[in-house]
Amino acid sequence: xxxxRSFLTLTVALGTLAAPVAxxxxxxxxxxxxxxxxxxxxxxxxxxxxxxxxxxxVCAAIEARCEISNVPWDGIFTALDSGAIDMVGTTVTKTxxxxxxxxxxxxxxxxxxxxxxxxxxxxxxxxxxxxxxxxGTIVGTEAYYAFIRGMLGEEADIxxxxxxxxxxxxxxxxxxxxxxxxxxQLQDQFVSTGDYVFVAEPVFDPQWTGDGRGWIFRQGxxxxxxxxxxxxxxxxxxxxxxxxxxxxFGMALSSE
Amino acid sequence: xxxxxAPYFAFWSLGAAFTLGLSVAVFPAxxxxxxxSALAFHSGRAxxxxxxxxxxxxxxxxxxxxILAAFHGVNILLRTVGTGAGVALPTIDPFLAAxxxxxxxxGAYAGVIMSDWLRIQPAGLSEAGAAVGMxxxxxxxxxxxxxxxxxxxxxxxxxxxxxxxxxxLASLIGVEELSRRTAIVSGAIRxxxxxxxxxAVLYLMISALAEIGQNLLERRSHxxxxxxx
Amino acid sequence: MSGVLAxxxxxxxxxxxxxxxxxLTLLSMAAGVVLGAALAAMRLKGGPLGRTLAWSYVxxxxxxxxxxxxxxxxxxxPRVPALRGTWFWDLxxxxxxxxxxxxxxxxxxxxxxxxxxxxxxAIPRGMIEAGRAVGMTPRQVFARIEMPLxxxxxxxxxGNETVxxxxxSAITSVITVNDLMGGARRVGDIWLxxxxxxxxxxxxxxxxxxxIDYAVARLRALPLMGGGMAQR
Numbered sequence: 001x002x003x004x005r006s007f008l009t010l011t012v013a014l015g016t017l018a019a020p021v022a023x024x025x026x027x028x029x030x031x032x033x034x035x036x037x038x039x040x041x042x043x044x045x046x047x048x049x050x051x052x053x054x055x056x057x058v059c060a061a062i063e064a065r066c067e068i069s070n071v072p073w074d075g076i077f078t079a080l081d082s083g084a085i086d087m088v089g090t091t092v093t094k095t096x097x098x099x100x101x102x103x104x105x106x107x108x109x110x111x112x113x114x115x116x117x118x119x120x121x122x123x124x125x126x127x128x129x130x131x132x133x134x135x136g137t138i139v140g141t142e143a144y145y146a147f148i149r150g151m152l153g154e155e156a157d158i159x160x161x162x163x164x165x166x167x168x169x170x171x172x173x174x175x176x177x178x179x180x181x182x183x184x185q186l187q188d189q190f191v192s193t194g195d196y197v198f199v200a201e202p203v204f205d206p207q208w209t210g211d212g213r214g215w216i217f218r219q220g221x222x223x224x225x226x227x228x229x230x231x232x233x234x235x236x237x238x239x240x241x242x243x244x245x246x247x248x249f250g251m252a253l254s255s256e
Numbered sequence: 257x258x259x260x261x262a263p264y265f266a267f268w269s270l271g272a273a274f275t276l277g278l279s280v281a282v283f284p285a286x287x288x289x290x291x292x293s294a295l296a297f298h299s300g301r302a303x304x305x306x307x308x309x310x311x312x313x314x315x316x317x318x319x320x321x322x323i324l325a326a327f328h329g330v331n332i333l334l335r336t337v338g339t340g341a342g343v344a345l346p347t348i349d350p351f352l353a354a355x356x357x358x359x360x361x362x363g364a365y366a367g368v369i370m371s372d373w374l375r376i377q378p379a380g381l382s383e384a385g386a387a388v389g390m391x392x393x394x395x396x397x398x399x400x401x402x403x404x405x406x407x408x409x410x411x412x413x414x415x416x417x418x419x420x421x422x423x424x425l426a427s428l429i430g431v432e433e434l435s436r437r438t439a440i441v442s443g444a445i446r447x448x449x450x451x452x453x454x455x456a457v458l459y460l461m462i463s464a465l466a467e468i469g470q471n472l473l474e475r476r477s478h479x480x481x482x483x484x485x
Numbered sequence: 486m487s488g489v490l491a492x493x494x495x496x497x498x499x500x501x502x503x504x505x506x507x508x509l510t511l512l513s514m515a516a517g518v519v520l521g522a523a524l525a526a527m528r529l530k531g532g533p534l535g536r537t538l539a540w541s542y543v544x545x546x547x548x549x550x551x552x553x554x555x556x557x558x559x560x561x562x563p564r565v566p567a568l569r570g571t572w573f574w575d576l577x578x579x580x581x582x583x584x585x586x587x588x589x590x591x592x593x594x595x596x597x598x599x600x601x602x603x604x605x606x607a608i609p610r611g612m613i614e615a616g617r618a619v620g621m622t623p624r625q626v627f628a629r630i631e632m633p634l635x636x637x638x639x640x641x642x643x644g645n646e647t648v649x650x651x652x653x654s655a656i657t658s659v660i661t662v663n664d665l666m667g668g669a670r671r672v673g674d675i676w677l678x679x680x681x682x683x684x685x686x687x688x689x690x691x692x693x694x695x696x697i698d699y700a701v702a703r704l705r706a707l708p709l710m711g712g713g714m715a716q717r
Contacts, residue, residue, distance in 0.1 A: 455557075
């Protein structure tokens with residue numbers, strides 16, 4: 001039908017307007033830059049943060065031209081599916097479901113799981129300090145729930161919150177005994193303030209934490225994945241990643 | 257508290273300007289589509305059926321669905337066509353996708369408004385045009401369309417206010433207008449309460465501005481309407 | 486294209502999501518009509534203070550996009566420690582669904598207030614004077630003449646508002662509500678088919694609009710609504 005054809009012509013024309021043909025060689029990386037210190041925007045509008053610098057370092061290492069764009073988390077996988085980006089540069093947990101549906105990079109870093117309590121709480125006995133108390137965490141995060149039950153028993157009183165900040169507000173109010181989340185979030189936002197302490201060292205056991213975090217690609221991207229993996233191994237090996245992580249998190253990352 | 261957000265005000269104001277710009281870019285296209293579909297609706301031919309289907313579909317579809325469908329649909333289409341033809345076609349820019357989706361959707365809203373005005377337009381006016389020897393297209397251009405546009409000014413002004421708010425949904429596909437920039441600032445300063453409160457005030461300011469403009473426009477069109485209006 | 490369509494999880498998400506969308510729409514309309522009527526009454530008969538308050542309410546909640554209101558109430562307000570343990574926390578902020586319902590309601594109440602106000606203003610003076618002439622008290626005039634007439638005059642607009650609320654509810658998925666749109670999209674994401682769910686969901690929305698239009702037509706035909714009288 002001619003209507004269809006003219007629609008097609010119009011959209012092709014619009015698309016051509018949007019991105020010049022020269023962009024063909026670039027690797028399009030989408031990162032949701034709304035989460036400091038992982039990825040955020042400076043007052044000047046420039047993207048920055050750990051994930052942004054890591055992607056830039058890898059692209060430099062493999063001498064690839066990369067275009068990093070700021071894509072909302074809500075639409076990041078659809079943007080990947082539809083071809084608007086080639087790679088999700090937000091470091092996401094490599095869950096079984098994601099690994100089945102997408103190609104993934106090597107594990108960039110592992111997250112540890114831990115509990116925090118207000119500073120001044122007696123944590124000399126480790127987990128004993130919070131046994132029998134209500135634990136706050138992020139609602140609907142299956143892995144977190146399993147970890148809390150594994151540490152404190154099946155009967156653990158788990159309260160789900162929409163954001164970690166909401167959970168910590170209830171911790172301040174004394175309505176829960178501890179907050180459980182990943183070590184970055186807890187270290188960077190709470191322990192670093194001096195008002196909270198870890199109950200014990202964060203746990204890095206893959207039984208709980210899975211395959212760590214990495215980048216996500218469309219299926220069939222083997223060639224691109226191989227290039228990015230090579231770059232990742234280089235920046236992890238030569239200490240570049242540790243240096244970036246020190247600046248943003250105040251600690252090195254474990255990619256074991 | 258405000259000091260944290262202050263460095264972002266320039267970044268943010270650009271987002272607010274972008275919100276206004278997106279709506280201003282969409283609106284003329286929507287009015288043209290609306291006018292064309294309203295005229296088609298009253299043409300009494302197959303085009304009338306097509307126009308009423310167009311109205312019915314976009315009256316029922318949520319704007320966010322249309323925006324997502326335009327963005328992902330066009331990209332998938334481009335990729336399929338590109339793969340078939342063996343060339344790498346670029347992807348559609350989120351701004352263009354949002355523009356396309358909003359123009360088509362608000363074109364249907366504008367079409368409903370204008371076909372209401374066409375319905376109540378006295379036939380005598382067109383007949384008078386014919387009596388002085390105007391052709392059909394002259395009657396359309398010099399009598400029917402100007403009268404519809406003047407009659408619908410108030411409703412179209414309200415539609416523009418709705419468009420300003422609905423354009424916030426473009427943020428979900430990554431258009432960096434006021435809402436998306438608010439999410440970004442909120443993530444950077446880690447204070448959603450402050451960020452979204454400021455965004456709410458900015459939207460109110462934009463709406464108030466648009467409302468003032470609408471009042472001026474309405475007054476002007478009334479004046480031009482003369483004693484009869 | 487067919488992968489996701491063959492998945493029972495997809496159709497179950499559509500069904501569950503449709504229920505959420507319908508309940509959000511109906512509950513928010515019911516609460517919005519009550520709140521909107523109160524606002525319209527304040528605007529018309531509330532004295533200078535009531536008028537100003539009602540006007541400000543309408544200005545603010547019509548002027549700020551629902552998307553911003555959702556984020557403000559869901560992510561912003563929980564940052565206020567003083568709200569913890571208050572009735573507002575326990576009743577509204579405690580879950581995404583309730584926050585969504587609350588936001589949709591305060592938003593549509595602003596529109597409904599304007600619809601009712603228009604309905605009252607449009608009542609011919611003669612009707613009210615006729616009521617007084619036959620000896621009705623002001624209260625009776627309000628209950629037996631103004632209210633029914635305003636309601637009948639507003640019915641079409643209320644139908645359109647119901648459609649608008651249903652469409653607005655499609656963005657509550659940004660605060661993790663699994664409504665028709667959000668639930669179906671989530672399943673579509675798993676199947677790597679972003680577009681197919683949108684087409685199916687769009688069809689369901691159109692069906693629901695037909696349902697709303699049918700309900701409004703049936704209400705119009707009720708004797709209470711002046712069924713049998715000439716249409717406006």
